[in-house]
Amino acid sequence: MEELNQVLLRKEVRVGAxxxxxxxxxxxxxxxxxxxxxxxxxxxxxxxGLRGLGGSGFPTYKKWEFVAGNHGEEKYLICNGNEDEPxxxxxxxxxxxxxxxxxxxxxIAALATGINQIVFYINPDQEASIASMREAVEQWKASELxxxxxxAIGEEMGYRVMASSGHYIGGEETAAIESxxxxxxxxxxxxxxxxxxxxxxxxxxxxxIETLSNVSHILRNGAEWYRNLGIDDTYxxxxxxxxxxxxxxxxxxxxxxxxxxxxxxxxxGGMLQxxxxxxVFTGGPSNTILTPKHLDVHLDFDSVAERRSALGTGAMIVxxxxxxxxxxxxxxxxxxxxxxxxxxxxxxTGTYYISLLLSKIDTGQGSRADLDSLINLCKILPNSGRxxxxxxxxxxxxxxxxxxxxxxxxxxx
Amino acid sequence: xxxxxxxxxxxxxxxxxxxxxxxxxxxxELLQQYHPDHYKxxxxxxxxxxxxxxxxxxxxxxxxxxxxxxxxxxxxxxRTRQTDVLVIGGGGAGCAAALVAAKAGARVxxxxxxxxxxxxxxxxxxxxQASVEKDDTPQAHYQDTLKxxxxxxxxxLVASMASDAPEVIRWLIQQGxxxxxxxxxxxxxxxAGGTTADRIAYYRDYTGLEMMRVLRESxxxxxxxxxxxxxxxxxxxxxxxxxxxxxxxxLKECTFELIKANAVIIATGGIGRMHLxxxxxxNHFGATGDGLVLAYRLGAKMLDLDSFQYHPTGLxxxxxxxGSLITEGIRSAGTYLLNSxxxxxxxxxxxxxxxxxxxxKECTEGRGIQVxxxxxxxxxxxPGLELRNPGLIAQKFPKLVQLGKKCDIDLTTTPxxxxxxxxxxxxxxxxxxxxxxxxxxxYCVGEVxxxxxxxNRIMGNxxxxxxxFGRRAGAHAAECNRRPGHKKISIEHLSSLRRNLTMAKxxxxxKGPMLFPECAKFEDDSDYDGLHKNRxxxxxxx
Numbered sequence: 001m002e003e004l005n006q007v008l009l010r011k012e013v014r015v016g017a018x019x020x021x022x023x024x025x026x027x028x029x030x031x032x033x034x035x036x037x038x039x040x041x042x043x044x045x046x047x048x049g050l051r052g053l054g055g056s057g058f059p060t061y062k063k064w065e066f067v068a069g070n071h072g073e074e075k076y077l078i079c080n081g082n083e084d085e086p087x088x089x090x091x092x093x094x095x096x097x098x099x100x101x102x103x104x105x106x107x108i109a110a111l112a113t114g115i116n117q118i119v120f121y122i123n124p125d126q127e128a129s130i131a132s133m134r135e136a137v138e139q140w141k142a143s144e145l146x147x148x149x150x151x152a153i154g155e156e157m158g159y160r161v162m163a164s165s166g167h168y169i170g171g172e173e174t175a176a177i178e179s180x181x182x183x184x185x186x187x188x189x190x191x192x193x194x195x196x197x198x199x200x201x202x203x204x205x206x207x208x209i210e211t212l213s214n215v216s217h218i219l220r221n222g223a224e225w226y227r228n229l230g231i232d233d234t235y236x237x238x239x240x241x242x243x244x245x246x247x248x249x250x251x252x253x254x255x256x257x258x259x260x261x262x263x264x265x266x267x268x269g270g271m272l273q274x275x276x277x278x279x280v281f282t283g284g285p286s287n288t289i290l291t292p293k294h295l296d297v298h299l300d301f302d303s304v305a306e307r308r309s310a311l312g313t314g315a316m317i318v319x320x321x322x323x324x325x326x327x328x329x330x331x332x333x334x335x336x337x338x339x340x341x342x343x344x345x346x347x348x349t350g351t352y353y354i355s356l357l358l359s360k361i362d363t364g365q366g367s368r369a370d371l372d373s374l375i376n377l378c379k380i381l382p383n384s385g386r387x388x389x390x391x392x393x394x395x396x397x398x399x400x401x402x403x404x405x406x407x408x409x410x411x412x413x
Numbered sequence: 414x415x416x417x418x419x420x421x422x423x424x425x426x427x428x429x430x431x432x433x434x435x436x437x438x439x440x441x442e443l444l445q446q447y448h449p450d451h452y453k454x455x456x457x458x459x460x461x462x463x464x465x466x467x468x469x470x471x472x473x474x475x476x477x478x479x480x481x482x483x484x485x486x487x488x489x490x491x492r493t494r495q496t497d498v499l500v501i502g503g504g505g506a507g508c509a510a511a512l513v514a515a516k517a518g519a520r521v522x523x524x525x526x527x528x529x530x531x532x533x534x535x536x537x538x539x540x541x542q543a544s545v546e547k548d549d550t551p552q553a554h555y556q557d558t559l560k561x562x563x564x565x566x567x568x569x570l571v572a573s574m575a576s577d578a579p580e581v582i583r584w585l586i587q588q589g590x591x592x593x594x595x596x597x598x599x600x601x602x603x604x605a606g607g608t609t610a611d612r613i614a615y616y617r618d619y620t621g622l623e624m625m626r627v628l629r630e631s632x633x634x635x636x637x638x639x640x641x642x643x644x645x646x647x648x649x650x651x652x653x654x655x656x657x658x659x660x661x662x663x664l665k666e667c668t669f670e671l672i673k674a675n676a677v678i679i680a681t682g683g684i685g686r687m688h689l690x691x692x693x694x695x696n697h698f699g700a701t702g703d704g705l706v707l708a709y710r711l712g713a714k715m716l717d718l719d720s721f722q723y724h725p726t727g728l729x730x731x732x733x734x735x736g737s738l739i740t741e742g743i744r745s746a747g748t749y750l751l752n753s754x755x756x757x758x759x760x761x762x763x764x765x766x767x768x769x770x771x772x773x774k775e776c777t778e779g780r781g782i783q784v785x786x787x788x789x790x791x792x793x794x795x796p797g798l799e800l801r802n803p804g805l806i807a808q809k810f811p812k813l814v815q816l817g818k819k820c821d822i823d824l825t826t827t828p829x830x831x832x833x834x835x836x837x838x839x840x841x842x843x844x845x846x847x848x849x850x851x852x853x854x855x856y857c858v859g860e861v862x863x864x865x866x867x868x869n870r871i872m873g874n875x876x877x878x879x880x881x882f883g884r885r886a887g888a889h890a891a892e893c894n895r896r897p898g899h900k901k902i903s904i905e906h907l908s909s910l911r912r913n914l915t916m917a918k919x920x921x922x923x924k925g926p927m928l929f930p931e932c933a934k935f936e937d938d939s940d941y942d943g944l945h946k947n948r949x950x951x952x953x954x955x
Contacts, residue, residue, distance in 0.1 A: 086652065086901055125653055168900070245908055247915065272911055324489035335901050364490045411490070 007229065007237050008213050009253040014097040017135035019143055022100040028145055030216030034108045035152050041112035041219065042068065048223035049235040050215070054080060054171075054208025055312045057301035063205060066195035068113040070203035075115040078180060078199070078206045079106050081122040081129065082164045082171035086335060087283030087315035090239040090251050091209040095122060095129035098213065099136030103159075105212035107149055108219055110157065113205055117158040119180050124163035133161045168339035172387045173206045174198075175341070186343050187387035210239055231257035234300040238311075241283070244318035245272040257300040260290060264318060275320035279403070283315025287332055287392055288399040289325075308402065310395070325404040326411050329396055330358040336393035346384035350377065351393045358397070366412045374408075375401060415776070415783040416753050418730060418830065424755065425828060427796035431749055434757040438774075440767050447770040447777065449690045449723055449833075450868075456719055461913040462709050463851070469718040472687050476702060477709045477718075478914065479925030481907045482646045483660060483669065488904070491660070493671040496522040496638070498890045499659055501645045501704065502680035504532025505621070505876065506859030508628035509883030510678045510848075510890070511637050512588075517891035521637045522672060524661050526644035526681075526699045526928065530629045533682050533697050533860065534879065537621025538740035538812060539605070540613035541585075541880075542873035543578035546602055549610040551575040557608040558874060561764045562839075562867015565717070570865045570882075573846045574874070577881040582614060585880065589627040592616050603745045605872035607764035613873040618740045618810045621876060643670070644703060644928050648677060648711045648855070650906055651899035656711060656855035658902060662928075673902055676854050676890035679704040680883065683838040683860040684721075686930035693736025694835040695727055698933070703926035704861040708842045710910050713850040716863035717840025722870055725750070725768035727834020729790030731820055736834045739793060741765070741872045743810060747801060751792040751828070752780040758791075766869040769833040782830055790832035799825040837875065839866050848886030854893065856886040 015021040022028075034041050046061035067075065079102065083091040094102055106118050120137070122130050137159045140146055149157055164170045165185050175185035177198045198204020214236060218226045227235045234257040243249045247269030254263065260280065264270065271277055280290040288309040290297065297307055304311040319328060337351035357374050360366045378398040382391050401408065416424075438446070445451055457471040461478055469477065498514040500507045503525030515521045525531070544554045555575040559566055582600070586592070592614050593601045602611040616623040632639065642664040649671065651657040658673040681704030685696025694700070709715060726739040744750075744761045750768070752758050752775045759771035772791050775781055781789040799806055806824055807814060817824040841863030848856040859879040866874060914921050 084900075244905075247912055249908075249912075272908060273915060319485075322484050322486035324485060327485070327489055331901055331903065338898065338900060359493070362490060363492055 006253050007217050008094060008098065008101065008210070008239060009251070013101055016097055017099050017132045017139060019100055019136070019139040026220065027100055027104060027216070030219035031104050031108055031145055033219045034111050035148055038111045038152065041108060044223050045112070045215070045218060048218045048226040050211065050218060050226070051301065052208060053210040053238065053314070057311065060207070060211055063195065063207070064109065064113050066193070067115070067203050067205040070196055071114070072202045074117055074200070074202045075113065076117045076119060076180070076199040076202055076204040077106055077110050077113070077115045078176050078204060079118065079120045079209055079212055080171060080176055080206055081120065081126070081209045082176065083123050084168040084171055085283050085313055085315060086287070086332065087241055087243050087281065087317040088313045089241050090314065092123070092126040092129045093251055094209050094213050095126065096132045099133050100140065101213050101216060102133070102209055103136060103140050105215035107157065108215045109205065109207060109212060111149070111152065115205060116153060116155060118160070120161045121164050121176055121180065122161065124166045130161060130163055137161055167341070168335070169341045169387070169389060172389070175387065176206055177204055186341050189386050229255055230300070231255045231298065234298070238299065238314050240299065241313070241315040242268050242318065243315070245275060245320040246270065246318050247272055257298040257303065259295075260297050260299055260316070261295040263299065263316060268318065271318070271320055275322065277318065278321045278323055279319050279325065281317040281319065281328070281332070281396070282309055282312050283317055287312065287396040289396070289403050291403050309399065324362070325400055325407050326358065326362045329400045330355065330362045332396045333358055333393050336389060340389055344385040344390070346381060347390040350381045350384070350390055353377070354393060354397060361408060361411050364411065364413070368412055371408055371412055415779055415781045415789055418782055418784040421753050421782040421792070422827070425792065426755070427794075427800055427826070429797065429800040431751070431757050431797065434759050436759060436771070440763070443770045443774065444766055447773040448766055449692065449773075450720055452690055455690055460917040460919060463712055463714045464709070464718065467715070467718060470689050470721070472689055473684060473702065473705070473718060475923055476687070476706050476925045476927055478919050479706070479923040480914065480921040481710070481910060482924050482926070483904070485904065487669055488660065488671065491669045491671050493673060494522065496520045496672060496674045497894050498522070498676050498678065498887070499524065499672050499674035500678045500680060501659060502532075502682060502859070503527070503529040503639070504680060504682055504859065504879070505534035505624055505628060506879035506883040507678070507680035508632050509880045510680060510856070510858055510887035512628070512631055512635060513884045513887030514891040515635050515637050517888055519891035519894055522640065522674070523632065523637055524640040524643040524645060524659070524672065526642070526703070528641050529632060529639055530625045531697065531699060532625065533700060534876070535622045535625045536695065536697060536738060537624075537876050538618045538738065539742045539745070539872045540603070540615030540620045541582070541624075541876035542605065542612050542871070543582045543614055543877065544575065544610070544612055545579050545582060545600060545614065546611060549612055551578065553609055554578060554612060558871060559867065561607040561871040562869050564867065566867035567864035569846050570844070573885070574865060574878060574881045578877055581877060581880045581884070584884065585624065585627070588631050590616070590624055603742065604762070605745060606741060606762045606768065607871050613745070615742065618742055618812045624876060645707060646926065646928070647904055647907070648707050649673070649902050649904055650711060652901045654712065655853040655899070657899045659707070660904065673899070675893040675896060675898070676856065678848070678856040678858060678886050678890055679708055679842070679861055680859045681861050685835050687927070689721060689835055692723060692833065692835040693727055695724055695736055695738035696835070698930065701927040701930055702838070703928060704857065705841060706926040708850060708852070708855060708857055708861070711852050711855060711906055713852045713855060713857070714843045715840060716843045717868060720839040720868045721835060722765055722837035722839055723769040723833035724836035725765055725772055725833055726793055726831040727836070728816070728820070728829065729788045729832035730784045730830040732785070732788060734820060735788065737816060738834065738836070739813060739816070739829065739831060740810070743793070743795070743798070743813060746798060746805060746809065748798045749794040750831070751794050753782050753791075754780060764869050764871065772831070772833055776832070784830065788830075788832065790830040792828040793831045794828050795824040796826050796828060837870055839863070839868055839870055844882070846885065847889035848882045849889065856890055858882040858886045
C-alpha cells in the first residue's frame with residue numbers, strides 16, 4: 001500500500017503511550033521550536049493553512065487568535081475526542097496509538113493562546129483510547145519537556161483526561177463545555193462565544209483531535225512543508241474513514257484532496273463482490289450524499305462543497321446498488337432524532353417528525369402529502385436550533401431528496 | 414458378515430439372564446476407532462470468523478461459512494417492531510427464557526420457526542437430572558457431568574447447572590409440571606448411564622412433552638408476544654457491535670420483518686437435520702443449526718464444533734422410522750443390547766459415546782444385523798426385560814409401546830433393532846454463566862450453546878441445561894432495559910462477512926442459515942426459505 005505523505009498515521013508515530021519512542025522519532029522537536037518563540041506559532045499555523053478537521057473546516061488560526069486575544073486567570077483547551085458520528089473512527093485511532101502526538105499538539109496550542117488548562121475529552125465507549133491517554137499524560141507530566149513548558153508559562157500546565165457523557169450532542173463545542181463543567185451536554189446559545197466565555201466563564205478553545213495532531217509536525221517541519229502535502233490547492237493530509245461495501249474498509253491518511261475514485265478503488269480495494277456503487281454518505285455532522293457521477297471529486301472541503309455535499313469528518317460510507325436509500329436515510333435521521341437534546345423545540349419535534357414521516361414512507365405507508373411535508377421541512381427547519389444537530393438531520397434528508405427523489409416517489413403509495 | 418434380520422430374528426431367544434460383556438478396548442481406544450467424531454474425512458478447518466483455524470465438521474463448516482440469505486435491498490419497506498427482549502426459538506429453553514424475562518418486567522417477543530413447542534424438548538424422554546435425593550449432592554452431579562464430558566466442560570457452567578438443578582425442579586413444579594411420584598408423594602428417580610446416583614426425575618417416558626406442555630401454557634397465559642412461522646434469518650447489531658435485534662422471515666405473509674430489541678436470546682436448538690456423516694437423526698424437523706450460523710456471523714465464539722452425540726438406541730428398522738429415539742430409560746431399567754450372536758458386548762449403562770461406539774464396532778466387525786442394503790443394527794432386548802420385570806414396559810414406557818405398535822412389533826416378545834442416531838450437538842456458542850455469548854447483548858441457551866456438557870452429555874442434563882440457562886439468560890437479558898437505547902441498528906456485519914468470505918476465497922454459493930432440512934426442499938432451489946416459493950405462487954394465482 002502506498003504510504004505517500006503520511007504524517008499522523010506513519011508507522012513510526014503509532015507507538016502508543018511510550019514517550020521515549022515518540023521522542024526518538026522526532027517527537028518533541030515541534031514543541032521545542034514552539035517554546036523558542038510562542039508568539040510565532042499562530043502566524044505559522046496561519047501560513048500552513050491548517051483547518052478544523054472535525055468537520056467544520058474553519059481556519060484554525062482564527063480560533064486561536066480569538067482565544068489568545070481574551071485574557072483570564074484560567075484558560076481552557078478542550079481536545080475534542082467525543083467522535084460519535086456514524087462511520088467516523090479516526091480520533092480513537094489517534095488517541096490510542098499516538099497519544100503523545102495529540103498531547104504535544106495540544107500543548108503547543110496552549111502555548112500559542114496562553115491556555116493553562118488542557119482537557120482531553122474522549123468518548124466513553126473508547127475505553128482503550130482513554131486508558132492510553134491516561135498513561136501518556138502521566139508520562140508527559142514527568143517529562144523534561146513539561147518542565148520546560150512550566151518554565152515558559154510560569155505555572156504548572158493542568159492536564160485532565162475525561163470521559164465524555166457518550167451523547168452524540170456532547171461533541172458540539174458548547175455542549176462539550178457544559179460536559180467539562182460536569183453538567184448534561186446541552187449546547188449553549190451564542191454569543192458569548194467559547195473564545196470569550198467557555199468553561200466556567202473562562203476563554204476556551206475547542207479543537208478536534210486530528211487538528212491538534214497536525215500541529216507539532218507543522219512546527220517541526222515548517223508551514224511550507226505542510227502546504228505541499230496536499231493535492232493542488234489544498235494543504236496537508238486528511239484521515240479518511242472508509243466503510244461500507246468496500247473490500248478493505250479502514251482509516252486512510254491521504255493527501256487532502258485525494259479523489260473519491262482513488263480512495264474507493266486503490267485503497268478500498270474496490271466494491272465488495274463487484275457490486276455497483278450507488279452512493280457515498282459523507283459522515284459526520286454534515287451527513288450528505290455523493291453519487292457515482294461524483295467519483296472524480298477531490299475530497300477536500302471546498303471541492304466537495306461545490307457538489308452540494310460536505311467533507312465533514314472525512315467519513316465515507318460506501319453503499320452499493322441494492323441498498324435502499326430511504327431506509328438508510330431513515331436510520332440516519334433516527335440517529336439524529338435520538339440524539340437531539342430536546343432543548344430547542346424545532347429540533348426536538350422536527351427530527352422526530354422527519355423520522356416519523358420517513359419511517360412511514362420507508363414501510364410503504366407514505367403518501368404524496370408526506371413527501372411534500374418532508375420537502376417543506378427541509379426548507380423551514382435549518383438553523384432553527386442552537387446547535388447544528390437539526391441541520392445535520394435536514395442535510396442528509398435534503399441531499400437524498402435531491403439525488404434520489406425517484407426512490408422516494410417509488411416508495412409512496 | 415452380518416446376518417439378515419429374518420435370520421437373526423429366528424435365532425433370537427428371550428432369556429432372563431445373560432453373561433455381562435467382556436470389553437477388550439478402553440473407552441478412549443473405542444472412541445478413537447469407532448466414534449463418528451473421529452471419522453477421517455469428516456473434519457475440516459474453518460477459514461473465516463471467530464473460530465478460524467478450528468476443526469469443524471465439514472457440513473457444519475459449509476453452513477457457518479455460507480453467504481447470508483438477505484441483503485440490504487430485501488429490507489426496503491420491511492415492517493419494524495420494537496421489544497425489550499427477543500427470544501428466537503420456541504422450545505423449552507426459549508420458553509423458559511421468555512417467561513423469566515417477562516416476569517422480570519421486560520417486553521418479550523418470541524419468534525419461532527415453526528409453532529410454539531415444535532422442538533426437540535418434546536422428544537426428550539428420559540428425564541431431567543437434579544440431585545434432589547437426600548444422599549445425593551450437587552457436588553456429585555457436578556463430578557458425574559464433568560467426567561462424562563471427558564473433563565472438557567466449562568466448570569463454572571457445570572457448577573451453575575448442578576447447583577441450580579433442585580431449584581429448576583421446584584420452578585417446573587410451580588409451572589404445573591408433573592413428575593412420577595412414589596406412594597409417599599416423593600419424586601421417583603432413576604439412574605442415567607455414567608452417573609453415580611439415582612438422579613433422573615421423569616414423567617413416564619415423555620418427560621419433555623410434559624415439560625413443554627406446561628411451558629407452552631405458561632407462555633400462552635403471559636403477555637409474551639409469540640410469532641409463529643417466523644424463522645430468524647439474520648441478527649442485527651448497533652453501532653458498537655452489540656446485538657440489537659433480528660430480521661425474521663414471516664412465512665405466512667412472505668415478508669421480512671425487523672425486530673429491534675435490547676437483548677436477543679437465541680434458543681434454536683441443534684443440528685440433527687444436517688444429517689452429519691449421513692447418520693439418521695432423532696431430532697425434529699427444525700433442528701437445522703440456524704442459531705449457530707446467526708451467532709457465528711455476528712462474531713460469537715464457538716466451542717467444540719467437532720463434537721456431537723450419537724444416541725446409542727435409535728430405531729434402525731423399519732426404514733421410514735429410522736432414527737427415532739428409544740429412550741435411554743429402557744436401558745436404565747435394565748435392558749440389554751445384544752449382537753447377532755445373542756451376546757452382550759457392552760456395559761449398557763456406560764456413557765452414550767461409549768455405547769454408541771461399541772454398537773458401531775459390532776456392526777463394523779460383522780456382528781450386526783442387516784436389513785436390506787443399508788440399515789444395520791443390534792438388538793435391544795426388551796423381551797429379556799419383560800422376563801425379569803413383568804409388566805414394567807407397559808407401565809413405565811407407554812411411548813415406547815406406542816413406537817412398537819407403529820413398527821408392528823410386540824416389545825414383550827420381539828426385540829427392536831437399534832443403531833446410533835445423531836442426537837445432540839455437544840459444542841456450540843461459548844457462553845458465560847448467564848448464557849451471554851462473546852457478543853454483547855446476545856444470549857445463547859439450550860442446545861445451541863456449548864461448554865456445558867464437554868464432549869459427551871449424560872442423559873437428563875439436556876432438559877436441565879435448557880431450563881437452568883434459559884432462566885438465567887431471561888433474568889439477565891431483562892436487565893438490559895436499563896441500558897440506553899441503540900443509536901443505530903443495521904445488518905452491517907454482513908458486509909464484513911462477505912468481505913471475509915471473498916478474501917478467504919470461499920465459494921459463497923450456499924446460503925445460510927439452512928432453515929429447513931433437505932427433505933423439505935421440494936424444488937430444485939437451494940435458496941428456498943419459504944419466501945421465494947410462496948412469492949412465485951402468489952404471483953401466479955393473481
